[in-house]
Amino acid sequence: MQTTLRVRRYNPDNPEPKPFFEDYHLELDPSDSVLDGLIKVRETLDDSLALRCSCRGAICGSCGMRINGHAALACKTKVVSVAPLGGTIEVEPMNNMPVIKDLVTDMGPFWEKIRQVQPWLRPAEPAPVTEFVAPPESMRHLEGVMSCIMCGVCVSDCTVLEVDKRFIGPAALAKAYRFVADPRDIATSIRLETLNQPTGMWDCTRCMECIQVCPKGVGPMDRIMALRSMAMAEKMPDTCGSRHAEVFTDIIKHKGILDEPMLAIRTFGLKHIGRLLDMLPMVIQSLFKGKVPWSGPLHRPISSIQHIQRLFKRVRTKS
Amino acid sequence: MNYAFFPGCVSKGACPELYQSVMQVYPTLGINLEEMTTVSCTGAGVLQEKNEKLGDVLNARTFALAEKRGFPIMTICSTCQGVMSQANHRLTTQPEYLQEVNEMLQEEGLTYRGTTVIKHFLWILLEDVGEDVLRANMTKPLTGLRAAPFYGCYIQRPTEALGFEEHPDRGKSLERIIEILGAEVVDFPGKTRCCGFPILTINKINSLSMVATHTQDAKSHGADIMVTPCPLCHLNLDGMQSQAASQHNTSINLPILHLPQLLGLAMGMDPKSLGLQRNLISPTSALAKMNLSL
Numbered sequence: 089m090q091t092t093l094r095v096r097r098y099n100p101d102n103p104e105p106k107p108f109f110e111d112y113h114l115e116l117d118p119s120d121s122v123l124d125g126l127i128k129v130r131e132t133l134d135d136s137l138a139l140r141c142s143c144r145g146a147i148c149g150s151c152g153m154r155i156n157g158h159a160a161l162a163c164k165t166k167v168v169s170v171a172p173l174g175g176t177i178e179v180e181p182m183n184n185m186p187v188i189k190d191l192v193t194d195m196g197p198f199w200e201k202i203r204q205v206q207p208w209l210r211p212a213e214p215a216p217v218t219e220f221v222a223p224p225e226s227m228r229h230l231e232g233v234m235s236c237i238m239c240g241v242c243v244s245d246c247t248v249l250e251v252d253k254r255f256i257g258p259a260a261l262a263k264a265y266r267f268v269a270d271p272r273d274i275a276t277s278i279r280l281e282t283l284n285q286p287t288g289m290w291d292c293t294r295c296m297e298c299i300q301v302c303p304k305g306v307g308p309m310d311r312i313m314a315l316r317s318m319a320m321a322e323k324m325p326d327t328c329g330s331r332h333a334e335v336f337t338d339i340i341k342h343k344g345i346l347d348e349p350m351l352a353i354r355t356f357g358l359k360h361i362g363r364l365l366d367m368l369p370m371v372i373q374s375l376f377k378g379k380v381p382w383s384g385p386l387h388r389p390i391s392s393i394q395h396i397q398r399l400f401k402r403v404r405t406k407s
Numbered sequence: 408m409n410y411a412f413f414p415g416c417v418s419k420g421a422c423p424e425l426y427q428s429v430m431q432v433y434p435t436l437g438i439n440l441e442e443m444t445t446v447s448c449t450g451a452g453v454l455q456e457k458n459e460k461l462g463d464v465l466n467a468r469t470f471a472l473a474e475k476r477g478f479p480i481m482t483i484c485s486t487c488q489g490v491m492s493q494a495n496h497r498l499t500t501q502p503e504y505l506q507e508v509n510e511m512l513q514e515e516g517l518t519y520r521g522t523t524v525i526k527h528f529l530w531i532l533l534e535d536v537g538e539d540v541l542r543a544n545m546t547k548p549l550t551g552l553r554a555a556p557f558y559g560c561y562i563q564r565p566t567e568a569l570g571f572e573e574h575p576d577r578g579k580s581l582e583r584i585i586e587i588l589g590a591e592v593v594d595f596p597g598k599t600r601c602c603g604f605p606i607l608t609i610n611k612i613n614s615l616s617m618v619a620t621h622t623q624d625a626k627s628h629g630a631d632i633m634v635t636p637c638p639l640c641h642l643n644l645d646g647m648q649s650q651a652a653s654q655h656n657t658s659i660n661l662p663i664l665h666l667p668q669l670l671g672l673a674m675g676m677d678p679k680s681l682g683l684q685r686n687l688i689s690p691t692s693a694l695a696k697m698n699l700s701l
Contacts, residue, residue, distance in 0.1 A: 157596070247601040251616035290609050293617075294452050295601035296564035316456045329609040333456040340454055340465075344447045346416035355608050366611070370646050370687070374421065377685045381420035392445040395515050399468065402511045403461045 089174035091116045091167060093125050095137065096180040097190050107187075110134075111176075116167050122177060123151050123162035126191070138190035146303055149239030153191050154180040159244035161303045182244035184253075198240050201256050205264035205283070210275040226271045233266045233311055235304040242298035242308045254287045258298035258308035261289055265311035268318060280319050289315045290329030328363070331355045341400050344390035349383035408535055410481035410526075411473040412440040413491075416448050417638040418483055421646075424682025425638050428667035429483050429528065431680055435544055436536045440481065446472060449490040451639075452561070452605070460508075466494040467508045471519040479524035481531060483667070485637030488527040489561025489569065495525060496568035527562060529580050529636045529666055541587050546675035548589025551696055552632065554669065555593040555625035555661075556581035557644065559637030563599045581636065584666070588673040593630040597621035602640040607647065618643050618651035622661045631693045636666045645687050662690035672697065 091114060098107040112129045123141055130137045141151040144163045151162040156170050156178050171177050181187045186194040211220055242258040249255050264283055267273050283289045289312055298308040320330050335354040339347050356364040374380050381387070390396070418426040433440060446469040448454070450462035469491070473480045482488040498505045499521040509518050526534070532541060558581055562569065571577050582592045603617030622644060625633050635641055645663040652659045663686065671681040672694075683690050684701050691701055 247617065248606075248613060250600075251620065252610075252613045255613075286610070291606065291613065293601045293603060293606045293613075295560040295605075297560075297601075300564040300566065313456050313459070317458070320457060327609070329606075332608050333453050336451070336453040337457045337461075340448050340450065346420060346448050346451075348416070348420045352608070363608075363611070366650075370650065373687055374646065377687060379421055379423060379685055379687075381423075390445060390447065395445075395468070396447050396465065398515065399464050399511060400461065402514070403458065403464050406511065407458070407460065 089116060089118060089167075090114075091125065091171060091174050092176040093122075093129060094176050094178045095126070095129070095190070096178075097137070098181075098187050099136075099189055109178075118166070118168035118172075120167050121163050122155055122160075122165045122167060122170065122179065125167060125177075126162060126179065138188075138192045140192050147237065149237035152182050152193075152239040152241045152244060154178075154182060154244065159183065159241040159301045161239060161241065164303050182240055184243055184246060184249040184257075185240065193240070195240060197253075198238075198243055198257075198259065201260040202238070202263055204256060205260050205267070205279070206275075207263045207267065209267065209270065209273055211272050212274045220272050222270075222272055230266055230269060233262055233269075233306055236262060236266075236306045237304055239303065241301050241303060242306075245297040245301050247295045247297055248291055248293050252287075252291070255291045256283075256288055258292070258312065261292070261315060262306055262308040262311040265315050268315060276318075277322060280315070280322055280324050283315060284319050284324045284327060284330075289319065290327050328355060328360065331357070341397060342389065342393075343387065344393045344396045347383050347387045348381055350387070353383075408437055408531075409439045409441065409478045410531070411476055411478040412442045413446065413469065413480050413482050413487060414442065415482065415484040415487040415638070416451075417642065422638040422641055422665070424685040425483060425641070425665045425667065427680075427682040428665055428671050431676055432667045432671045432674060435674070436532075437540060438481075438531070438536065441476065441478065443469065443472065443480075449487050449494075451486050452490055455490070462490070463494045463497060463504075464508050464511050466491055467498055467505075467519045468512060468515065468517060470495060470498075470523040470525075471512060471517040474520060474523045475517075479526055481526055481528055483528045483636070484639065485527065485559030485562035485635075486639050488525065489559075489564075491525045492568045492570070493565070495521075495523065527636060529562070529584065530574070530577055532584060532670070533576065533580055534574065538587055541584075545587075545589065545673050547673055547697070549669070549673050549697060550589050552590040552693065553593050553629050554585045554590040555595055555628065555630035555633045556585060556598045557602070557621065557625075557633050557635040557637075557640055557663075558599050559635060559640045560599075560601050562636060581634065581666075584670070585634065588669060590669075590673075593625060593628050595621075595624045595628045595630075597624050602637075602643045604639045604643040607643060612654065614643065615647060615651040615654045618647050619655045619657070619659065622648055622651070622659045622663075623655075623657070626659060626661050630661060631696060632662045632664050632669075632690060634664045634666055634669045638665065641665060648688055660688060662686060662688045662693050664690065672699070
């Protein structure tokens, strides 16, 4: 079918290096991948097009790029899935990382963050001659996260990295979880303490972009949520994030529904009174508009609160 | 069309205008709502950080109560929708897990069989009410109004749990509604991104940067207003917009409307009856474009 690949191009060696879109019209089979199309462009239409690829089978993780606005592996994305009737497919380099040329990005910052989480086993005993053996059932929960091929697709579409490049990001946090949850690793507390710091696990906004775009089903955000749960269970020093989750859960336990003012007051507490006072202009404005809900004793629990509390107790007992 | 109505904490709390506006618009659309008054919060993804199974048990209780009535659940919050869809997906795709959850519900006299359908008001408008009924109720089409859609993450991702495979149009449902109401869709890259609300208490600077980015972006694309089906997005995009503008040394002033508020305007309803005077960013100038005032 007749397809147009609209490729975002950039050449730093141009006298005035500015990104621009270039259209390539070509005939593609619906079963072709977007990578097949790009290779065809390079081989038949324009050999100056720069892209990175290797295995063509979603194993090497080299061909991450944005296709119609979402990051994906070009080799795993069929033309028919993004342009069922032909037409135009927009291809851009991955986001949240510097562009070297055309569709090739600099993965240096990505690897730097992976290194930050010390992605290697820290066991109790010295390294054995062969490998560290673990029973399969003790490792089964890590199968998904161990499928990560380090393609950078989750980092590309991370909404936090768009506004804060210091955030450690979904790939590094998923990799960190892989070792935190490894039964052979003994550095759990040290790892969690590091990840508990600003720019770590609590800065994720739970937007689920990483879950949606990951080509290998790693589910980075689910791993971040697991890290948060472990940090709270391990009684790591509290953060606004952990207090928010603890207080939220406690309010639901006692009222069934949310008491919003109380959530803010108890989350910030005296320790962060300044943060609470920061909210005042919005609170005063909301008060005048009749938008500040009842709180404390005036905020009544739902009528079936005993049912909710029994369920809380039952889950805790059975877990 | 009967629904078990799940209003969510925020429409009964900091966004009362959402509850008010949905109460105004639904009766003429052939919808009958029975409000669920004995159900708990979904957990909003926050309780799930502490204990996902606890969240699933609480939500399974809600699903079981709706199943008993024989009605689908109607939500008016992207976050409630997403959290419940994800819980329902886990429960209905893992029979052993459903059995484990049911064992905890049984002592409350409940069992969830896995048949409850959970639908956001946005989807109900297109899939159940239908375009014809909507058009028949449009006494004041929003001609000339330029509206930017803003979905909220939980009603966009993960698509597997949200039923996008069976309903591929859900991904563009807000744009479709804007078109039907006679307004012009202002497309901009941030429409499916994060509003920043979940990290407001954790990293306010990043949270406000998201507010500023999306509202400025929509405005630079020519939007008169932004419309959202998520009250949590509304709390940040409307409530924190002034502070976001200060953080970025600019002024934005983009009115953020709840979906039923926009719908009500197209149905010829008085803006005050839709609670528009409660929106922190005043919609006065956008209303003036439609010869309306507050």
